[in-house]
Amino acid sequence: MNIGIVCYPTFGGSGVVATELAKVLAAKGHKIHVLSYAKPARLETLDSNIFYHEVAINAYPLFEYPPYALALATQMVNLIEYEQLDLLHVHYALPHATSAYLAKQIMADKGINVPVVTTLHGTDITLVGSDPSYKHVVEFSINKSDGVTAVSEYLKQETFDRFDISSDIKVIPNFIDLDRFQKSNKSHFKKAICPEDEKVIVHVSNFRKVKRVPEVVSIFNRVLKQGIKAKLLLVGDGPDRQKAEQQCRDLGICEHVRFLGKLEQVEEVLSIADLFLIPSGSETFGLAALEAMSCSVPVISSDIGGLPEVNIQGETGFLCALDDIDCMAKHAVEILSNEKLHATMSKNARAQAERFNQDVVVNEYEQYYKEVSEQLQEKTAVSKA
Template structure:
């Protein structure tokens, strides 16, 4: 009787294609870039797809030498979108992609149907926000592509609850993978005097900052009204608004109305966020809705105390009375009181900052995100690759 050959076919690397809308300086784009950079390329054959091939994180991904496929659809309703979707289908089939992971709304709406059309066995979508942020038609689209997906990654318990309660996703489909921070980017350090000099701020002025895009849901108006209340008690305090967006003109008018023109600085989008955080005494988040805000994690990683609204997934990050204070949304009086509590006590600021840094080290690093995603990929792809191996190597079936 002939003996079975001892030669076996070596296992091939799973082929993963990760999709982002763009490489702009947003929270989702930052997390996408971090994941692509961190994933083990000895273990996976990585491919990247995008709709907009632009933004500050593009060079970081290009430097890895990973193939980046560009699908420049002007909108989901554009007549040319089906043509670009067909090109994606061809690519997925030609490259024999095993798994597609779409990181945001637009890539979910574009890449998930294409992956189903191409017969990709594993389809993953990420949900990084709660239902309130989307109009009805987009909510319907989300519900549809979540039904098509093999698995859904939520970055907070709030996003997970939104998926199962609002979008009808099965709880067994949902895996929570919180956002992660590269601790090397935010070393805890003493306040940065160079930033004060650059911004022409008094050396002894207490500095309070908010790091968020200037969009309605971030509710900067509450932060500015809280700043006015703090200013009435500590007129030497200064307030930094870090981030750009469509609300800037309206917010600048509010600053003038509140009599804060000499106390509030709008800094726009910045790449030196770590330096700015190092100069601040207190970091504030005034959002009306959030899932897992990077700004809070960055502040905690930089060992800065946080005053944040108790919304969405924020309580998963900020431990009230230990790493910061939680206040109701839209409540400038409560917010201002907690800011003053921190400005009046360097000991409290130090204790909260130290505890916040320790919590990020324990639970919210990019390495932990990598491990959680790789565990998910391996679980979903394991059965697929085992079946494929049994077909090419029957002796081991």
């Protein structure tokens, strides 16, 4: 198939999933056209079947805020017409699904009807989409999509609860490259960071308030107070980094904490991790947790959103109530001080990650593309009859 994939270029989950999906589909022989306002963070490899198209936004004195949604719709029209797309797959509802609807209407006047699949990822429903300024547009755009997917059962239900949705929503979870994300021998790396054979606790995020990075530091401080020799590695960057750094100074634990910034090869850090912390206030899936689990790392997380669908209580790690740092610290100490428990949870974590094998999940997308395309063809035939 000739497929257009629209996403944000940032390190967030929706951009990562869209880019990884593009790469796997291209490897399977599909021609993929990636649209975004900048090159996606994980689109780092060259592939003869992947074509990147940057959405140019011209600035005019008339516009205080350049109309990205219109520029995107125009680029979609160009690709549908000149690259002869078979399907357009947009990740994140706003404004991608809205722009896709506009492009679809423009092409309909030319006798071309390309199916549009919209994948919902999280804050496009729970935060941005629920804003009264955008709610009706998001609702309309979802209902006008030819196919809709959500990355978790939780997100599917949230969408139905928050919007008047007339179409079905298919759950296709996020996925993992099991070959890339697997525990590898990085003993030299661990020795450099942990000269006294300390345990390694890792957190990966964009350091936004919802990720609760200061709570990660508080949990780690409690672990240290229980006599566990450990290091905390914080991967990522964002608004709460300075707050977390100051917290480390106030607690006097800076020598045990390292801020690594944004890293492309996060699996190298996960390979030396003994425990992964994700106390988020909102996670519709928990891709960072899945990546850790694929590297055989037990996870301690909050019990909100889609996290219970990924991190299985008592098997791959532990779930605690939101903001219950005492619970998280207690279980962290339990895992790090019990070698047998740690070994069992590490094995279970990898086994759970294998359920989200990218080959299996991408096959689901391919089958869904086929179903949506056939359904649209049938509708078109009926309307012409």
